Amino acid sequence: xxxxxxxxxxxxxxxxxxxxxxxxxxxxxxxxxxxxxxxxxxxxxxxxxxxxxxxxxxxxxxxxxxxxxxxxxxxxxxxxxxxxxxxxxxxxxxxxxxxxxxxxxxxxxxxxxxxxxxxxxxxxxxxxxxxxxxxxxxxxxxxxxxxxxxxxxxxxxxxxxxxxxxxxxxxxxxxxxxxxxxxxxxxxxxxxxxxxxxxxxxxxx
Numbered sequence: 001x002x003x004x005x006x007x008x009x010x011x012x013x014x015x016x017x018x019x020x021x022x023x024x025x026x027x028x029x030x031x032x033x034x035x036x037x038x039x040x041x042x043x044x045x046x047x048x049x050x051x052x053x054x055x056x057x058x059x060x061x062x063x064x065x066x067x068x069x070x071x072x073x074x075x076x077x078x079x080x081x082x083x084x085x086x087x088x089x090x091x092x093x094x095x096x097x098x099x100x101x102x103x104x105x106x107x108x109x110x111x112x113x114x115x116x117x118x119x120x121x122x123x124x125x126x127x128x129x130x131x132x133x134x135x136x137x138x139x140x141x142x143x144x145x146x147x148x149x150x151x152x153x154x155x156x157x158x159x160x161x162x163x164x165x166x167x168x169x170x171x172x173x174x175x176x177x178x179x180x181x182x183x184x185x186x187x188x189x190x191x192x193x194x195x196x197x198x199x200x201x202x203x204x205x
Contacts, residue, residue: 002030004069013061013075016054018046042170044120044129051119060119062129063105063151066161067095070150078107081144088112088202089142090133093149097158100145102130103137104153112136115197121186126170127179135187139195140202 005015016034018041019026029035036053047062059079063069071077071093078091088111092103113119120129137143154160156167169175 001063001065001067001069002033004067006030006032008069008072008074010073010076012079014054016050018050042125044122044124044126047120048118048122051113058110059107060110060113061105061107062119064153066154067105068152068154070152071148074149074151075107077149078144078146081146082107082109085142085144086202088140088198089144090137091144091146092133093145093151094147095151095153097153097155098130100147103133103143103145104130105151106133108133111201112140112142112198115201116194121182121190123182123186124179125175127175128183131183132186135191136194139191140198142198 002015002017005013009015014034016036017029019029019035019037020040021037022040023037026037034054036049041049043064047060051060059082061075061078074093078093081091082089088109090103090106090108090112092106094100095104098104108119121132124132134143152160156163161167
């Protein structure tokens, strides 16, 4: 993932790695990326922590270590798309698995995060995050699919990786139940409030 980011980013993005303090590979990570080392956190907590650590960006991206950036200039292209659509929105490309159905890697404008108070619903640990991104983008009519951008998802479901301990842990019955239940609660109770706040931002433009 690091290598693909280095080869395709156009200077509009920095890469923050949220790393576990027990990672035996810590010394091998490159020095030209931002790094946060600490106790193991989930995908949701890691992204939200990154936003808090670096609050001055106008756009934030969320991608996993099993994503590979394939399209040169993807960061500028996504930012330009959101700017063109009014400066508020969520953009995503084709991950060669879900296509336009789910945004598994996104660029999101910071004003949305400010309205929500987070990038990813904290009640979600790892799953249903892409479903939440989609629900939010559709609710505020600011979800932008960009098929010309490829961010490949090397997931076991695509038969591009093995179901190792890490994948099995975050796809356990307990995790599926927890995140599925909390997504339903978030979509019912929080999403309408968030959408109203974002509509307020849009109406001021």
